[in-house]
Amino acid sequence: MPKKTFFNLPENKRGKLIEAAEKEFSRVPLSQASIANIVKTAGVPRGSFYQYFENKEDAFYYLLEAQTNKRKAFFILSLQNNNGDILAAMEDLFRLMLKELGQEDNVNFLKNALMNVTHEIEDIFTKIFDEKHSGRSSLMEIKCLIDREKLNISDEREFFHIMQILTSVTFRNLVDKYSRNISDDEALENFMIEMNLLRKGLSK
């Protein structure tokens, strides 16, 4: 998390910082990003950067988390539209991200994040469904929307694991798309095959 000095900053300065960091993290993956570039484009002295953030990673995960929250909102919406069918909602989310990532604008950020998939990144996505991290409220919000009749679960714990499975499969499909340069259509087809396998089960 950024330090509190960062949040005390006047809005326009904070905005400049965010913009500069986004630009740098869109240019190259985290490991190659340089603080020097960020402070240069933001026009702040190097020392200031360390006044606001612990380090590169701190800034990176802060931005990523912000982006992820937008998608969480979408997911909840789509859960409603699909009458509580999580698998269908996940399919919608996948389509959305394919579309977003097609637009090249400033979303190289997410592309770079996906390519250099550290555990922490996947974790940020999964946190949404984990009571301990996500504010209790949004987990509840999701749980209420879910139609349990559609799911093959017998005990409460299984719900969390279903989300884990869905997240990691969705995630890997996205990464695949960008590391192998697959077309949107092919990526979607692969993803749907896997979702259907998950639905019906792998074993006879």
Place this chain on the structure above:
Amino acid sequence: MPKKTFFNLPENKRGKLIEAAEKEFSRVPLSQASIANIVKTAGVPRGSFYQYFENKEDAFYYLLEAQTNKRKAFFILSLQNNNGDILAAMEDLFRLMLKELGQEDNVNFLKNALMNVTHEIEDIFTKIFDEKHSGRSSLMEIKCLIDREKLNISDEREFFHIMQILTSVTFRNLVDKYSRNISDDEALENFMIEMNLLRKGLSK
């Protein structure tokens, strides 16, 4: 891949290099590993390192691939023991890795690799099941051993996707165990819940 000069090296020198690299990659995750340390413990001049490897990453993935091949052999064996049931074989592999990773010796290497899970790393694991990368032979070897009657697949393509799903779920469970410091028992329990969900399907 290391350069050919590396493979031309006298065995003991090559061994020293490998050992030193393993030591460094066990000490810290890839991003923090330093070539300076590797050449120091191996007792070779810095310039030589670049004679043998492209860079840090090159050395790292070379070592990782070597380790992974051992596990591939185990997987094939366990597929035989389980009469071609891939899910059961995967469960055995998971148990093996829990056991291996319990022994602290030099396996911090794998731990560090898992914690810093780039796409490339998961890829190395998955390659085993991909005709394009794995030598055609070992994929065939695996395919022959698999008892398709146990699987719920209707068309040939689905087989590859089953392996994708299994790999990513297994993988994430391992990462979880080490990032959250879960006990072996709990990790195994979580994993088994997910495997059973996969078996019977997520939807009613």
Place this chain on the structure above:
DNA sequence: CATAGTAAGTGACACAATGTCATTAGTCAA
């Protein structure tokens, strides 16, 4: 055997990045 030609070895060097710290400036309350 001499010699030319190729492959490998070497470490100083240029360059870039990181995180720190002593110093300076700003703000606000007493």
Place this chain on the structure above:
DNA sequence: TTGACTAATGACATTGTGTCACTTACTATG
């Protein structure tokens, strides 16, 4: 005005990377 706290600043020490000109070792051939 003073004192006390918070923030800003950029020079600096340190560490790391990859390269290159030069040296050494090895091999084959006339």
